Amino acid sequence: MPLLPLLDRLIGFPTVSSQSNLPLIDWAGAQLGAAGFAVTRIPSACGTKAGLLARFGTGPGGTLLSAHTDVVPVEGQDWTVAPFALTRRGARLHGRGTTDMKGFIACVLALAEGLRARPPARPVMVALSWDEELGCRGIPQMIDRVIPVLGRPELCVVGEPTLLRMATGHKGKASYRAICHGTAGHSALAPRYRNALHPAAELVLALRAAQERLLREGLRDPDQDPPCATVHAGVLRGGVALNVVPDRAELLFEIRHLAQERPEDILAGIPVPEGVEIACTGAYPGLETDPARLGALARLLPDPAPVKLAYGTEAGYFAGLGIPTAVCGPGTMEDGHQPDESIAETELHACLALLERLVRAG
Incomplete structure (x- = not known):
């Protein structure tokens, strides 16, 4: 043919x-x-x-x-x-x-x-x-x-x-899912419960800080655009109703890294709040x-x-x-x-x- x-x-x-x-x-x-x-x-x-x-x-x-x-x-x-x-x-x-x-x-x-x-x-x-x-x-x-x-x-x-x-x-890429745990309760008594959105938000801010640090100090390849590794939070889910304290939130994020870097090393430098579990959902070199x-x-x-x-x-x-x-x-x-x-x-x-x-x- x-x-x-x-x-x-x-x-x-x-x-x-x-x-x-x-x-x-x-x-x-x-x-x-x-x-x-x-x-x-x-x-x-x-x-x-x-x-x-x-x-x-x-x-x-x-x-x-x-x-x-x-x-x-x-x-x-x-x-x-x-x-x-x-x-x-x-x-x-x-x-x-x-x-x-x-x-x-x-x-x-x-x-x-x-x-x-x-x-x-x-x-x-x-x-x-x-x-x-x-x-x-x-x-x-x-x-x-x-x-x-x-x-x-x-x-x-x-x-x-x-x-x-x-x-x-x-660049290579690693994708992650972070499960943030809390305790459910009525929002009128919110201070008594752990809101799962709070550690999720803390993790988003930690990812943002990690990106800023990489832009300043990270390994660089001038032929790449951007020239350093990138950290990106793409999806955040949590909560079922405004008057319910969320007991679970999910955050999806990724690390795109230079070929000579390991994403787990970049992840290790990001502080993870208490009550958060992170799992790698996919990667390629x-x-x-x-x-x-x-x-x-x-x-x-x-x-x-x-x-x-x-x-x-x-x-x-x-x-x-x-x-x-x-x-x-x-x-x-x-x-x-x-x-x-x-x-x-x-x-x-x-x-x-x-x-x-x-x-x-x-």
Whole structure:
């Protein structure tokens, strides 16, 4: 199948993170199998989703191309085209996932279809995951299988949208839930009871103070924006009625940290009020790759200067295996997660041409 029909099929799978991605994985696995790849399916712990690892060719080294299959929801967004069908408007192609990141998957599948006729000198590998949009929840269930199944690639390219610039770094993230305990009672006797909102508010102020301290004194990377770790309180819930002292409050917050930092160390410096329990609800590592290890990719780019990303990806997991890893894909995240999400068709063809040159280089 040509590139655009491949993208049309991929967009047609409504792989919102709340739904199963199994139909897409079945179809993509069949496409790769027909192209001569050895395909290994990796089911999720819940059994309703899956990823895959696929390899073409023999011998050491090679290139790994990685993507996630899930997309963000469309509910509450003002779409003017069908979100799960490919629609052309002039030079742009619209549909959920065109940019983030089924456009890259379409390029990978189009590349795969031509490898059997002209096999490259080194192996080509593919990794497709699930639930990246929920905080990279799928890839941790796959990552220990990558090298045993695929071997050790010389390069991993995670195809998130970067306008085909080579991104060598981004922050990691840890998400937390704080449960604040109190005792319920009538508000007319409020001083007799412990109001769960009070330690919650104290914790919010402590998080704010920690952010101010990081801005003044924290470890810095001038290529990141902001240049230091960030602490953010996003959701606070508590109370059932104005005349009832709340006995429980919940606060959701996050720490986004430089790749060389540990979020638990930042958390340890934040005073936690009495009666508060904090649990980590999800995390993914940052990325910090030496550009000197990415020469095979950089030499093929019109602009080889490395950049760093504001958003997170799965790349840190592959880098954690010791694989030189970059984020480089078609489109820009400014178009991702938006109503009428779209990508320029020229970006897709440029990406496919880049992948062709990359897997045949050397």
